[in-house]
Amino acid sequence: MVPAKSLTFLLMDAPYEQTRTATAFRLLDAALRLGFGVRVFAYEGAVSLASTLQKPHANAIHGRSLEEEDHPTPHVWISALVQLAQERGAQFEWVNCGLCVDERGVTEVVSGVRRGSPADFWKMASESDNTLVIPTR
Amino acid sequence: MPSYLLIETRDPFDSSCFIQHCELAAALVRDGGKVTLFLLENGVLGARSTARLPQLEKLNRLGVPVLADEFALRERGISGAEIVDQVKAVPLSTLVDELATGAKALWN
Amino acid sequence: MRVLQIIEPAYRATLEEQDDTVLWFTRAIRGAGAPADVLLIGTAVSYAARGQSAEGLEIGTWSQRHPPAIELEVTKLLESGARISAVTEDLEERGISARSIIRGVELLSRDALSGLFGQYDRIWKW
Numbered sequence: 001m002v003p004a005k006s007l008t009f010l011l012m013d014a015p016y017e018q019t020r021t022a023t024a025f026r027l028l029d030a031a032l033r034l035g036f037g038v039r040v041f042a043y044e045g046a047v048s049l050a051s052t053l054q055k056p057h058a059n060a061i062h063g064r065s066l067e068e069e070d071h072p073t074p075h076v077w078i079s080a081l082v083q084l085a086q087e088r089g090a091q092f093e094w095v096n097c098g099l100c101v102d103e104r105g106v107t108e109v110v111s112g113v114r115r116g117s118p119a120d121f122w123k124m125a126s127e128s129d130n131t132l133v134i135p136t137r
Numbered sequence: 138m139p140s141y142l143l144i145e146t147r148d149p150f151d152s153s154c155f156i157q158h159c160e161l162a163a164a165l166v167r168d169g170g171k172v173t174l175f176l177l178e179n180g181v182l183g184a185r186s187t188a189r190l191p192q193l194e195k196l197n198r199l200g201v202p203v204l205a206d207e208f209a210l211r212e213r214g215i216s217g218a219e220i221v222d223q224v225k226a227v228p229l230s231t232l233v234d235e236l237a238t239g240a241k242a243l244w245n
Numbered sequence: 246m247r248v249l250q251i252i253e254p255a256y257r258a259t260l261e262e263q264d265d266t267v268l269w270f271t272r273a274i275r276g277a278g279a280p281a282d283v284l285l286i287g288t289a290v291s292y293a294a295r296g297q298s299a300e301g302l303e304i305g306t307w308s309q310r311h312p313p314a315i316e317l318e319v320t321k322l323l324e325s326g327a328r329i330s331a332v333t334e335d336l337e338e339r340g341i342s343a344r345s346i347i348r349g350v351e352l353l354s355r356d357a358l359s360g361l362f363g364q365y366d367r368i369w370k371w
Contacts, residue, residue: 005237010369019178020146023229026208030230036237044258044266103262118273125367126246130236133369134244137254139363154287157355164359241362243251243370 006037008128012136014045015074024134025077032084037091041121047096049074050109078110095120140171142240145180158245159192166199175232176205186221193223247280249365253287259313260302267371268318282328293331293346323349
């Protein structure tokens with residue numbers, strides 16, 4: 001059996017700042033749905049994507065309650081990707097840069113997200129069929 | 138033959154970078170590379186047939202496919218009928234497929 | 246797997262981080278065995294300039310002890326064996342003369358980038 005191809009992605013942007021975040025998650029989702037193993041190295045602000053301290057909110061301008069607004073929180077997106085990967089028997093790995101975690105106080109993260117370093121990124125990239133760095137500006 | 142995936146996410150009219158990236162694409166082709174240009178996010182703002190972006194035609198003449206994210210096009214109100222001939226609307230999964238070929242991918 | 250790190254933005258959060266985080270990352274992955282080189286383009290060609298200093302940041306009663314030392318970081322990367330190039334046209338646009346750049350940084354014309362890219366297995370643009 002031919003092992004599934006895997007792709008590594010490096011993300012940098014903190015949540016709610018750039019459209020790149022949503023694009024990145026769309027790419028991760030697309031890659032899993034296509035059957036690829038997916039590895040993510042979150043660098044700088046992107047480590048906050050995994051924070052379970054994020055809270056959704058209501059939207060009074062639109063007259064929507066908390067439940068109605070159903071505001072996205074990226075850590076839910078990560079959990080949803082973990083679930084999708086499990087359903088498809090695909091590899092999904094998310095590593096947060098440890099020093100970036102410390103600087104930003106990202107103390108509570110989604111189950112399964114682990115702490116690492118650029119050496120982990122190099123290992124992931126070396127073991128993947130390709131790597132995409134999504135830089136911040 | 139080396140292959141390259143140039144991902145353009147910025148409004149091509151925002152700065153001179155898009156022109157430079159197109160020149161790079163042309164140079165890569167001249168040197169024997171296979172290049173695909175993928176317009177994503179605000180990069181699709183150059184995809185309207187009424188936009189003034191002659192670089193797309195130049196790239197097409199060199200055999201560079203110019204793809205654009207369907208979702209980003211729709212998000213910006215660019216319908217299929219409005220897309221310039223040189224650009225092909227595709228799902229984002231196409232970008233993943235291109236990555237999987239091992240193309241050297243540069244995100245702009 | 247040979248890697249080319251293309252750095253375009255510059256001085257982004259460098260005071261808070263006390264580093265350019267991409268130069269730092271490059272040193273880190275080289276330390277892990279990655280044969281990574283650097284290409285400075287656009288604004289980041291400024292990193293090739295000698296005489297940069299970010300000393301003296303004070304905020305309230307806080308003073309910075311370790312300001313980012315970009316020139317030193319570029320030099321250390323060069324000393325570790327990394328090839329560091331900067332785009333000639335981008336330097337010229339910004340009035341940075343060849344005489345004033347850090348010794349060891351190669352100048353490359355945009356015309357030469359295609360040839361450079363062909364030497365690497367992976368190109369990561371930051």
